[in-house]
Amino acid sequence: MDFNAYITRVNTKLEKYLPVQGYLTKAMRYSTLTNGKRFRPILTYSVANIFSTHLDLVDSSSCAIEFIHAYSLIHDDLPAMDDDDIRHNQPTCHKLFGEAQAILVGDGLQTLAFKVLVNDNLIGSDTKIELIKSLTHASFEMAEGQAIDLSIIAKQVNITTLETMHRKKTGALLNCAVNLGAIVSKNCNNKDQTILNIFSKDIGLAYQIQDDVLDIETPDELLGKKQYSDEYKNKPTYPSLLGLDKSRLVYKDLYEKAIDEIALLSVDAVELQQLTIKLQERLF
């Protein structure tokens, strides 16, 4: 499967939803139309695709997820939060547009996520309601996760607290990316939904543990942001608690478990398995 086709697709759609007009658009476009990995939209498209759902029906979901993700990065990067200067190899939003604008751009992008979903004329009302329910749940969890993240800086925490934080901060939105694809897919049955739910929770946690590891392993240029930033910020991470080798094992096990799980779906899951392998092999 050529996942780049999904990246091209979502980039085109994101641009459509962010026309060059209005007072916040310039900064919104700057921070959203980047060379981001688009992993969340790819997940949504892949889930829809394995259930033979027309991709037109998940364009709004893919974009909504990415808008929420983009807003969270802009706010996380603010001086009051993680104080990061570089993101996707370019100055962060507040470095270029100032803090006030960056706060508003994040606020606007969150609204836009729900706006795009609720105005999608290709989807019926009941389905839209389910999509928005899922997205509000995930978006709220994400904010809570970030609150935990900031509250445990320089603190001794156990692995359970760290896992809760990761599941909320990163996992909830990945879970939602999969759920949105499943909700729109008419032939995704209840059992499939349960399987996908477990699958996405596993890859969500794996993804964040892997991020912790990559923060140590990957140089700035490839990472697109500062290496060793967790250590520098005195953030507890899986490697700081379990060591690098054990952390690698944990996330690899989770990815492998996830690959096994989706073999149980009622449809051919090869595409989603390939995506999971690609994730597992990512270097940044």
Add this chain to the structure above:
Amino acid sequence: MDFNAYITRVNTKLEKYLPVQGYLTKAMRYSTLTNGKRFRPILTYSVANIFSTHLDLVDSSSCAIEFIHAYSLIHDDLPAMDDDDIRHNQPTCHKLFGEAQAILVGDGLQTLAFKVLVNDNLIGSDTKIELIKSLTHASFEMAEGQAIDLSIIAKQVNITTLETMHRKKTGALLNCAVNLGAIVSKNCNNKDQTILNIFSKDIGLAYQIQDDVLDIETPDELLGKKQYSDEYKNKPTYPSLLGLDKSRLVYKDLYEKAIDEIALLSVDAVELQQLTIKLQERLF
């Protein structure tokens, strides 16, 4: 009409939606369960009431509007924005909980607004979609309005720019508060909706011009925040452009026009007219 009954009602409902649990709740409750005027929920309840709509059906709308309003105040008060220390006669959210937490609390409240609407089991899907459409539109306009507000500090602007800013920053959400009440009211016909739309746009602009005037006229204790804050921040206002007397005339005319407009509704509009008079007479 006893508008205090609406205030009591919305306060109870807001508290219900903000249980004492979770990682952001304490600061969310602190900033939301205040002695705020609750003017937007009152508007929503009043519109529903004049159309004999059961108030249970607009509880979620009233709370959603107030959550969006609360989030906007928290973010507007941040050091990077208006840098205000006092709101509703108490320290602003970031003064008590820190900037990072205040940003996240605002983010969480925005999500909560949509979450509350989309999970309201008393309302049908199609109606919910209309409510969420209206709220996403208003919320986006509001962020744009704040962006304009910050961009014109210490600048010479004309009255048209100022009006655009006011209509977006304050007017859009007031307009939405009325719209939500109208959307839920089954016997609010198209002509009524048009009338209410004009009415709410007029009181929305009037309200903000009046705010500009009250910022000069009302002492801190009564205002619940700093007097002369616009002048101190070098913000262009109606009084700075038109003078105090002319500004008073402009907003009074708008309120009176609004009162005349709703006399044309298909139902008895006395309650809404009384509310408009009350607004016009407010001292803070």
